[in-house]
Amino acid sequence: xxxxxxxxxQQLTEDQKQEVVxxxxxxxxxxxxxxxxxxxxxxxxxxxxxxxIIAVSTMIKRLYEPIGQTFWVFxxxxxxxxxxxxxxxxxxxxxxEELNKRFVAGQDTDVIxxxxxxxxxxxxxxxxxxxxxxxxFHYVGIEDGCHMRISYFDGAKIA
Numbered sequence: 001x002x003x004x005x006x007x008x009x010q011q012l013t014e015d016q017k018q019e020v021v022x023x024x025x026x027x028x029x030x031x032x033x034x035x036x037x038x039x040x041x042x043x044x045x046x047x048x049x050x051x052x053i054i055a056v057s058t059m060i061k062r063l064y065e066p067i068g069q070t071f072w073v074f075x076x077x078x079x080x081x082x083x084x085x086x087x088x089x090x091x092x093x094x095x096x097e098e099l100n101k102r103f104v105a106g107q108d109t110d111v112i113x114x115x116x117x118x119x120x121x122x123x124x125x126x127x128x129x130x131x132x133x134x135x136x137f138h139y140v141g142i143e144d145g146c147h148m149r150i151s152y153f154d155g156a157k158i159a
Contacts, residue, residue, distance in 0.1 A: 002090075003048060003054055003082075003087060003090065004047045004051075005044055005045070005046045005047075005090060005094050006044065006045045006047070007043060007044055007094065007095075007098045008042055008044065008045060009059075009099075009102070016045075017042075019053060020035070020039050020045065020053065020056055021036055021039055024038075024056075024077065027077070027079055027080070029077045041059060041060050041075075042056060042058050043058060043059045043095060044056065044057040044095055044098075046078075046087055046090070048082070053079075054078065054079050054082045054087065055076060055077060055078040055079065055082060055087045055088070055091060056076070056077055057074060057076045057077075057091045057092075058075045058076075059072040059073065059074060059075070059095065059099070060072070060073050060075075061110075062115060064115055064148075066140065066141060067140065067150070067158075069112050069158060069159070070110055070111050070112065071111060071113050071114055071115035072095075072099055072111050072114045072115065073114075073116075074092055074095055074114050074115065076088050076091050076092070092116070093134075095114065096114055096135065096151060099114065100153045100154055103153040103154070103155075103156070104153070104154055104155065112152055112153055112156035112157070112158075113150050113152040113153050113156055114137075114150065115149070115150050116137055116147075116149040116150070116151075117143060117144075117147075117148060118146055118148070123147075124146075124147050132149070135151065137149035137150065137151045138150055138151065
C-alpha cells in the first residue's frame with residue numbers, strides 16, 4: 001500500500017487535531033486524555049485510499065545522554081490492518097526528509113538527527129544490520145530492551 005503522507009510540523013488545524021485524537025481513541029492506542037496531550041507532537045499523517053487516517057507519527061526533542069546530543073524521537077502508530085505493509089518505513093523516511101530540510105535551512109539546528117527506539121521484536125530479529133541501508137539509521141545500543149538507532153541530518157556537527 002502506498003499511503004498519502006502529509007507533513008504537519010506545528011501546522012494542524014483544530015479539526016485535524018480532533019481527527020487524530022479520534023483515530024488514536026478508536027484504535028485503542030491512547031485514551032482521550034493521552035491523545036489530546038500528544039496531538040501537538042504530531043508531524044505526519046498517513047491516509048488510505050478513502051482518505052481515512054491509517055497511521056500517524058509524532059516527534060519530541062530529547063537529549064540522548066549516551067551521545068550527549070539532542071535528537072528528534074520518532075514515534076509512530078499504524079492501524080492494525082495496515083501493519084507489516086511498509087507504512088512505518090514510509091513515515092520514517094518522509095520524517096527524515098522533511099526534518100532534514102528544516103535543519104539544512106537553519107531551523108531547529110539544536111536537533112542533529114532522529115532517534116528511533118525500536119520496540120518491535122520482529123524488527124530487532126529480522127533487521128540486525130548495524131546500519132539499515134534504506135534509511136541510514138545506525139545501531140547505537142539498547143535501552144529498556146529496545147534497539148536504539150540514530151540518523152544524522154546533512155551537515156550535523158557534534159557540539
